[in-house]
Amino acid sequence: MQYRLLKPELGHRLPSVSSTNEWIRDPEIPFGSWVIADEQTAGKGRGQNVWQSLGEDPLIFSGKIRLSAAEISLPLVSIFISSALLKTIYRFFPERLEDTTIKWPNDIYKKDKKVAGILVQSEFTNGVYDIVIGIGLNFFGKQIPEHLNEKATYLCENPLGEGDLERFANQLVLEINQAVITLLDQSQVLKDLVWIEEHSLLKNKVIETEWEERMVRGRVLGIDELGFLLIMTETGQKIELMDTSPKFRII
CATH class of the missing domain: 2.30.30 (SH3 type barrels.)
Structure with a gap:
């Protein structure tokens, strides 16, 4: 089959949207597309949960890909997308190497508080997975809502610079594609799992x-x-x- 990975040229930016995942699920939006939004009014979390973007500099991202179900383990997709996000974070913010990890199966934590969540939604038809990848990352903010103070934090101590969000999103697209390519090569999966375990919040816990x-x-x-x-x-x-x-x- 023809794989449909994310294409850098199919990126969109929206000022406001109810949910980037719902927006990109529109059949009129081709596979390979991705979107970032400045504001999301009804972000989706796992199950019946909602994702609340925090602060002045959030990343609100969704992408849509298509993969052969016979060649991929769906539970691995979430953890490999998490690793793609963490690798992008390390690239732009190397100081986070010391305190930012993956919390299995699909969150990013800075120390013991959440900074990012990943929601992977899939539909199975005729041996094919249509997959929507949703990512929310809280880069910077001046304060945390009181009810989340013990659970959430911000990735950065300073606001993003001009163009940083766009550069981060474009690198994330490349890292997501590389993660999917790795998933399609069983000889590489275990190698990447070793990296993931080394950067896991739950390691030896x-x-x-x-x-x-x-x-x-x-x-x-x-x-x-x-x-x-x-x-x-x-x-x-x-x-x-x-x-x-x-x-x-x-x-």
Whole structure:
């Protein structure tokens, strides 16, 4: 099949939109397109959650790609898109190498607070995944809303310069494409998973989560080749998590 990765020349910028993910899902918008918006009034998070962009300098991004379902593990897409975002952050803000990591499966954390979230939505038809990638990143702001003060923060201590947002978005497009190309080459997947684990907030952490209708506690071993989180429980049982439950927490 013909893959449809993001194309730099198919970028859009909108002053305001209800949701960039919904905007780009329009069938009239071709695959390979991507968009950034200055404002989003009804951003989408996982499940029924909403994504609230914070501060004066947010990145509000969505892109649309098409991939063969036979050649890709969908759970890996979120974690590899997270790695693409983190690599872009490191490129532009090398000082963040010391304190910014991936929180499996699809968030970016600065120390112990969230700075970015990723929402991957897919539709399966005739052996093909149509995938919409939504990314929200809070670059800079003067204050955090009180109800998020313990959970969220900003990536940067200073405002972005002129043109920085556009340059960041264009580099992110390239990194997302490279992440997808890597996913299509099994010989490269494990190599990138090693990099992801080295830059993981959960590396060697003890976590507690709901699993098979009961609470379990264990140490994170890593991420397998399908994108599942591997846990060794207190009782010595090795389990795989496909996603975090609402009760997931780091001990």
